[in-house]
Amino acid sequence: xxxxxxxxxxxxxxxxxxxxxxxxxxxxxxxxxxxxxxxxxxxxxxxxxxxxxxxxxxxxxxxxxxxxxxxxxxxxxxxxxxxxxxxxxxxxxxxxxxxxxxxxxxxxxxxxxxxxxxxxxxxxxxxxxxxxxxxxxxxxxxxxxxxxxxxxxxxxxxxxxxxxxxxxxxxxxxxxxxxxxxxxxxxxxxxxxxxxxxxxxxxxxxxxxxxxxxxxxxxxxxxxxxxxxxxxxxxxxxxxxxxxxxxxxxxxxxxxxxxxxxxxxxxxxxxxxxxxxxxxxxxxxxxxxxxxxxxxxxxxxxxxxxx
Amino acid sequence: xxxxxxxxxxxxxxxxxxxxxxxxxxxxxxxxxxxxxxxxxxxxxxxxxxxxxxxxxxxxxxxxxxxxxxxxxxxxxxxxxxxxxxxxxxxxxxxxxxxxxxxxxxxxxxxxxxxxxxxxxxxxxxxxxxxxxxxxxxxxxxxxxxxxxxxxxxxxxxxxxxxxxxxxxxxxxxxxxxxxxxxxxxxxxxxxxxxxxxxxxxxxxxxxxxxxxxxxxxxxxxxxxxxxxxxxxxxxxxxxxxxxxxxxxxxxxxxxxxxxxxxxxx
Numbered sequence: 001x002x003x004x005x006x007x008x009x010x011x012x013x014x015x016x017x018x019x020x021x022x023x024x025x026x027x028x029x030x031x032x033x034x035x036x037x038x039x040x041x042x043x044x045x046x047x048x049x050x051x052x053x054x055x056x057x058x059x060x061x062x063x064x065x066x067x068x069x070x071x072x073x074x075x076x077x078x079x080x081x082x083x084x085x086x087x088x089x090x091x092x093x094x095x096x097x098x099x100x101x102x103x104x105x106x107x108x109x110x111x112x113x114x115x116x117x118x119x120x121x122x123x124x125x126x127x128x129x130x131x132x133x134x135x136x137x138x139x140x141x142x143x144x145x146x147x148x149x150x151x152x153x154x155x156x157x158x159x160x161x162x163x164x165x166x167x168x169x170x171x172x173x174x175x176x177x178x179x180x181x182x183x184x185x186x187x188x189x190x191x192x193x194x195x196x197x198x199x200x201x202x203x204x205x206x207x208x209x210x211x212x213x214x215x216x217x218x219x220x221x222x223x224x225x226x227x228x229x230x231x232x233x234x235x236x237x238x239x240x241x242x243x244x245x246x247x248x249x250x251x252x253x254x255x256x257x258x259x260x261x262x263x264x265x266x267x268x269x270x271x272x273x274x275x276x277x278x279x280x281x282x283x284x285x286x287x288x289x290x291x292x293x294x295x296x297x298x299x300x301x302x303x304x305x306x307x
Numbered sequence: 308x309x310x311x312x313x314x315x316x317x318x319x320x321x322x323x324x325x326x327x328x329x330x331x332x333x334x335x336x337x338x339x340x341x342x343x344x345x346x347x348x349x350x351x352x353x354x355x356x357x358x359x360x361x362x363x364x365x366x367x368x369x370x371x372x373x374x375x376x377x378x379x380x381x382x383x384x385x386x387x388x389x390x391x392x393x394x395x396x397x398x399x400x401x402x403x404x405x406x407x408x409x410x411x412x413x414x415x416x417x418x419x420x421x422x423x424x425x426x427x428x429x430x431x432x433x434x435x436x437x438x439x440x441x442x443x444x445x446x447x448x449x450x451x452x453x454x455x456x457x458x459x460x461x462x463x464x465x466x467x468x469x470x471x472x473x474x475x476x477x478x479x480x481x482x483x484x485x486x487x488x489x490x491x492x493x494x495x496x497x498x499x500x501x502x503x504x505x506x507x508x509x510x511x512x513x514x515x516x517x518x519x520x521x522x523x524x525x526x527x528x529x530x531x532x533x534x535x536x537x538x539x540x541x542x543x544x545x546x547x548x549x550x551x552x553x554x555x556x557x558x559x560x561x562x563x564x565x566x567x568x569x570x571x572x573x
Contacts, residue, residue: 151492153512153520158530161540163491163511170465171472171497190449190458191492191511198462212449212458212489222451237370237454246369248455298466299427301459302420303369306361 004036042234049215049233051207052186056261058268059118060087060102060145063185066268067275068092071100077126080160085116085152086124086196088131090140094276096283099135101128101196102145105186119152122165125195129169132176141179141279144196149214151192166195173198174295179282181275183253184208185260200294201278202248204240205267206255210248211238248301314338316506330547339504339547341484344393344408347443351551352397352406359395361428366390366421370454378414378452386412390421391446394429396436399551402558403438405429411445411485418490419450423460426494430467430478439477439561441554444495448488461493468497477561481550482509482532482541496540500557502550503532503541 011032018025051057064071068091075082088101103120106112128144135142151162173180173196180199188197188210204210213221218236219228243249253274260267282290310323317336326333330350331340348357368375383389391413396405407429409416418426426442433440449457471478480498484507491511503509510517510530518525528534535541545553 151511153516155517155521155525155529158510158512158517159538161496161538164496164540166492166511167461167465167494167496170462170493171469174462174466175469175473191461191489194458194461195492198465210455212454213451218451235370235372243455246455248459295466295470298459298462301463302424302456303367303453304364304420304424305367306364 004040007036008033039234042230042232045209045233045236045239046215046230048207048209048239051259051261052209054259054261055107057186058260058264059107060100060104060147060185062107062264063145063268063271064089064091064100064102066265067272068100069095074131075127077123077130079126080123083121083124083127084114085118085148086120086128088128091143093272093279096279097138097140098279099131099140099142100145101131101142102185103148103193103196105147116152118148119150120148120192120195121152121154121157122160122162125151125162125165125169128196129172132173132180136176136178139178141181141283142176142199143275144180144182144199146182146184146188146193146197146210147186148189148192149187150189151195166191169195170198174298175291177287177291179279179285179290180294181278181282183271183275184210184249185271189214198294198298200282200290201250203251203253203274204243204249205253205260205271206240207259208240209233209238210240210243211236312340332547337505337546339484339506341411341445342547343412344388344410344443347408348393348395348397348406350547351399351441351554353399353401357395357397357406359393360432361394361425362389364390364421364425366419366453368452369420369456370452372452372454375452382414386410388413390425391416391418392422392425394425394432396432396438399558400555402555402562403436404554404558405432405436405438405440406443407440408443409445409483409490411447411483414450415447416445416490417447417450417457418460418493419453419457420460422446422450423457423463426460426464427467430464430471430494433471433476433478434474437474437476437563439479439558440471441479441481442494442498443481443483444486444490445483446486446488446490446495448490458489461489464494465497468494477557479554479557481545482535483507485509487511487513500543501541502553503535503544505532505544505546507532509535509541 071091073089087104103118105118182199184204215229215233219232220226240252256263256266311320314333316338319335394407477499482503
């Protein structure tokens with residue numbers, strides 16, 4: 001029996017005893033059951049966070065290798081350099097040329113260092129925009145594979161305008177006259193994820209998470225205790241189910257039992273299936289109409305009242 | 308009333324009334340104190356021309372975060388504001404503009420659904436009225452209590468900025484102390500002309516976060532307005548008392564051409 005279930009069975013026992021003694025403890029019981037619910041919500045959310053961050057989880061380049069018949073990686077932002085944390089290029093999916101852009105985390109310690117843990121600098125976002133405009137020019141759909149803790153919070157990133165780079169991507173991706181499919185394959189961390197996350201369709205892998213700040217960041221800022229990350233994860237609504245329910249994402253792509261890392265080939269097959277289905281749906285559409293719908297959808301995000 | 312306020316920069320003891328008369332700028336060293344939207348309106352807009360819109364818009368609690376409603380009421384009470392941004396139309400030297408003015412006093416100027424929606428509508432009001440939009444930005448970033456909805460406000464405001472672009476109408480942004488996080492990484496960095504108040508902290512990641520990453524102390528002046536000017540992310544660092552004149556000139560330079568409904572000189 002799981003720990004929360006054990007607690008609940010004791011609660012039932014307590015209720016029975018209290019009833020026998022004629023004591024009303026319903027308020028106290030309600031508090032306990034709420035705590036148990038919260039606890040299991042954070043356990044569920046935290047399991048997802050751990051799976052999303054699993055070092056063996058397939059990375060963008062693994063997914064690309066599996067879903068493409070062929071892939072040509074293209075480099076550089078044409079102004080400053082090439083950012084290995086954000087990769088891109090031209091791929092063929094069932095013979096259809098597409099532009100793929102993705103955050104690339106490392107697959108081992110050495111690569112993690114080389115790729116800055118998948119945390120991109122401004123030149124990464126500018127490369128992404130260059131490749132996206134190139135895709136528009138040559139009528140290729142765009143697929144983005146999102147998997148980052150966030151943009152790199154470094155000195156050079158600030159000097160070279162990381163805020164401006166992301167802002168421009170948000171504006172420009174909203175206007176690109178070509179279909180854009182965004183898939184959060186692991187961690188969707190804040191503005192760094194959104195910088196390649198504006199599109200016509202947003203998908204999340206079953207165990208991916210997407211949030212405005214990391215659970216650790218939320219815990220240390222709002223709960224003033226960084227060790228409360230697991231608790232924060234339960235409150236923040238960051239799982240694929242949460243985002244589907246809030247209509248931020250359009251759908252969830254299933255993962256093999258145990259997570260994508262258990263069977264990367266099967267996970268990629270499921271991603272490819274979703275991508276091909278959407279390409280067939282989006283490619284025949286009038287680009288101007290596509291852009292209009294995309295922006296209408298973006299403008300609807302938010303909850304407020306005007307009464 | 309002879310309330311004395313110490314200047315955080317030069318430590319001069321400043322008389323509250325004369326400080327206010329000097330647009331909340333220290334007469335000794337030029338330190339710019341934070342300024343509330345109503346004071347900026349009084350300074351910028353032709354008298355009696357400001358007309359607020361979306362005043363009644365209020366946040367809901369989209370991810371049912373504990374204590375958020377209380378936090379909002381407390382912020383409203385403490386700041387005497389409805390939300391972290393005030394939006395409206397006005398005239399400057401008889402030229403119509405849309406104004407959006409943020410306040411750091413309301414939950415650190417954080418952007419949730421209401422801030423995002425009001426900024427978006429302000430920008431789209433510019434499209435509707437075919438006039439320029441001026442945004443005074445100040446923010447600690449996204450409002451975490453609204454979770455992913457806060458993040459999406461970045462995309463929303465940027466999409467509105469794109470529409471203003473398409474119509475050939477200008478967006479002027481004044482970056483005030485501090486402007487960071489999701490506001491920097493969206494509409495605040497999308498101005499056709501980017502103006503900064505002297506000394507304002509402007510960046511994406513906060514200085515403490517960067518220090519944590521780099522494991523070193525940051526150089527003096529890092530991420531300040533003058534630094535951003537040097538790095539090329541700000542067009543002009545404009546002292547407060549010069550901002551109105553600057554806008555008069557900029558608005559004259561961006562008047563819609565007659566007979567051209569797309570308007571604008573952009």
